[in-house]
Amino acid sequence: MTHARVRPRRVSPAEVRERLGTPDALVEAKILDRIDEHFRRFIAHSPFLTLATADAAGRADCSPRGDYPGFVKVLDEHTLAMPDRPGNKLADSFRNLAENDGVGMCFLIPGLRETLRVNGSAYATDEPDVLARMHTEGREPELALVIEVAEAYFHCGRALVRSRLWDPASQALADEMPSVGEMTIAQHNLTIDPEVIDAGLEEAYHTLY
Amino acid sequence: MQHTVIDRTEHAAEGVVSLLLRGTTGPLAPWEPGAHVDLSLPNWLTRSYSLCGDPADEEHYRVAVRHDPLSRGGSEYIHHYLRPGRALQVSLPRNHFPLLPAPRYLFLAGGIGITPLLPMLSAAVAADIPAGLVYVGRSASAMPFAEELRSRHGGRVRLVATREDGRPDLTALASDLAPGTLVYCCGPAPMIAAAQAAFPAGQLHTERFRPAARVFPENTPFDAVCARSGRTVPVPADQSLLDALNRAGLPVPGGCREGVCGSCELTVLSGGPEHRDDIGAPKGRMYACVSRALTPELVIDL
Numbered sequence: 001m002t003h004a005r006v007r008p009r010r011v012s013p014a015e016v017r018e019r020l021g022t023p024d025a026l027v028e029a030k031i032l033d034r035i036d037e038h039f040r041r042f043i044a045h046s047p048f049l050t051l052a053t054a055d056a057a058g059r060a061d062c063s064p065r066g067d068y069p070g071f072v073k074v075l076d077e078h079t080l081a082m083p084d085r086p087g088n089k090l091a092d093s094f095r096n097l098a099e100n101d102g103v104g105m106c107f108l109i110p111g112l113r114e115t116l117r118v119n120g121s122a123y124a125t126d127e128p129d130v131l132a133r134m135h136t137e138g139r140e141p142e143l144a145l146v147i148e149v150a151e152a153y154f155h156c157g158r159a160l161v162r163s164r165l166w167d168p169a170s171q172a173l174a175d176e177m178p179s180v181g182e183m184t185i186a187q188h189n190l191t192i193d194p195e196v197i198d199a200g201l202e203e204a205y206h207t208l209y
Numbered sequence: 210m211q212h213t214v215i216d217r218t219e220h221a222a223e224g225v226v227s228l229l230l231r232g233t234t235g236p237l238a239p240w241e242p243g244a245h246v247d248l249s250l251p252n253w254l255t256r257s258y259s260l261c262g263d264p265a266d267e268e269h270y271r272v273a274v275r276h277d278p279l280s281r282g283g284s285e286y287i288h289h290y291l292r293p294g295r296a297l298q299v300s301l302p303r304n305h306f307p308l309l310p311a312p313r314y315l316f317l318a319g320g321i322g323i324t325p326l327l328p329m330l331s332a333a334v335a336a337d338i339p340a341g342l343v344y345v346g347r348s349a350s351a352m353p354f355a356e357e358l359r360s361r362h363g364g365r366v367r368l369v370a371t372r373e374d375g376r377p378d379l380t381a382l383a384s385d386l387a388p389g390t391l392v393y394c395c396g397p398a399p400m401i402a403a404a405q406a407a408f409p410a411g412q413l414h415t416e417r418f419r420p421a422a423r424v425f426p427e428n429t430p431f432d433a434v435c436a437r438s439g440r441t442v443p444v445p446a447d448q449s450l451l452d453a454l455n456r457a458g459l460p461v462p463g464g465c466r467e468g469v470c471g472s473c474e475l476t477v478l479s480g481g482p483e484h485r486d487d488i489g490a491p492k493g494r495m496y497a498c499v500s501r502a503l504t505p506e507l508v509i510d511l
Contacts, residue, residue, distance in 0.1 A: 035468075041290070043280075043288075044252065044285075044286060044289065044290065045251075045252065047253075050267060067250075068252060068253045068254060068282065069252040070252050070282045070285075071280075071282070072285060129279060132279045132281075133279050133280060133281050133282075134281065135281055136281065137466045206448075206456055207447075207454070
């Protein structure tokens with residue numbers, strides 16, 4: 001299955017701004033430069049976020065992070081810390097942060113349409129008092145990410161409303177997908193049983209900490 | 210699980226809040242001094258707290274929680290977000306720190322370690338058994354229930370504020386101890402260590418809030434033979450018995466997962482458990498979250 005590459009028309013940034021209009025004063029005013037008690041409460045109840053980073057050339061990356069609600073610790077009004085739990089060991093975020101410390105985070109709370117956006121800069125730490133707060137199931141993470149907050153704001157819930165993200169009926173979408181094992185085998189023309197990949201993944205999902 | 214609602218929260222001392230929980234489906238399960246319960250928090254964490262109210266009160270449980278500056282999300286959540294009116298699931302009480310019969314008692318409390326000792330002292334006084342409490346804290350304002358203790362038990366209570374008085378001399382206390390006295394100590398690790406150095410092991414009972422720092426032999430794999438279900442569950446070296454059983458579809462509740470709370474207690478029918486908990490597993494019992502096996506096989510009642 002090969003197609004000619006599709007290149008939709010590019011709209012210039014100036015034209016984008018012109019078409020969208022200027023943001024409401026209220027929308028701009030809702031941006032705070034710190035984590036106040038309301039943002040803190042949001043973070044304390046959020047078990048999931050996406051973390052965006054980019055390298056020095058601006059090549060971007062976005063990865064999911066999740067744990068029990070409140071896994072991101074509010075160290076003070078301007079500082080967050082997030083455990084680096086076992087993952088794929090690609091360390092894309094850390095590699096990017098070494099070149100470019102900018103981060104964007106989007107926190108979600110299951111059932112809530114609004115999200116919390118936090119932007120700032122980040123670095124890796126192994127500070128014992130920070131890691132101690134992330135001790136889970138007898139283990140501490142090797143590293144944590146410290147995020148220095150530049151801006152934080154609630155993002156309205158239209159995207160979640162349109163996506164019906166929290167509607168239990170939406171989970172039927174997962175049934176339309178083949179397993180990761182089946183897709184991987186097809187993508188890379190492998191001759192192994194897809195069950196091997198799926199079983200390996202299931203196994204990995206049992207080592208969460 | 211028992212259903213409760215938070216009736217009242219009170220500032221018990223600097224950084225300590227006490228929660229009065231009321232049962233919402235009839236009387237709460239009975240308990241004896243030294244018992245603790247697990248609170249199931251809205252952020253999915255489970256935390257154990259000693260009951261520090263009146264065992265005769267079937268309607269309420271009282272617990273007191275110190276805000277740990279290095280909180281992993283339990284005490285911090287309780288302090289910031291639990292307010293009167295909130296429903297809370299509470300486990301049945303468990304007691305790894307029971308008050309055994311004795312002609313006299315000496316209670317040693319360090320800070321929030323006062324909680325299990327509070328009902329013990331009341332029980333001893335009510336039974337007319339001579340009892341004294343040495344209650345150690347940084348300063349009077351950081352010691353929960355200090356006023357309550359002083360007004361109820363007067364001369365039986367000695368408050369030691371280390372900021373002014375330094376640490377009490379436990380060796381001197383030990384040398385004055387009348388024969389047969391049982392000593393109950395709950396407090397931070399250095400205090401427990403000092404008590405263990407000062408008092409004979411047979412007279413001392415301790416309870417910790419966090420596991421003692423210890424080094425264990427390297428993990429080895431073993432098989433858990435589940436006698437009731439007729440299943441054999443292999444436990445690899447990098448997995449806890451608790452996780453292996455849960456993964457095999459044999460539900461065993463987990464709480465602290467560090468050998469302190471006792472919610473994952475199992476009955477061992479044969480084989481040699483290697484106990485790594487801080488509870489002091491009774492004979493024939495083990496705690497699946499941390500303990501492993503000395504023998505290639507453990508037969509458990511599951």
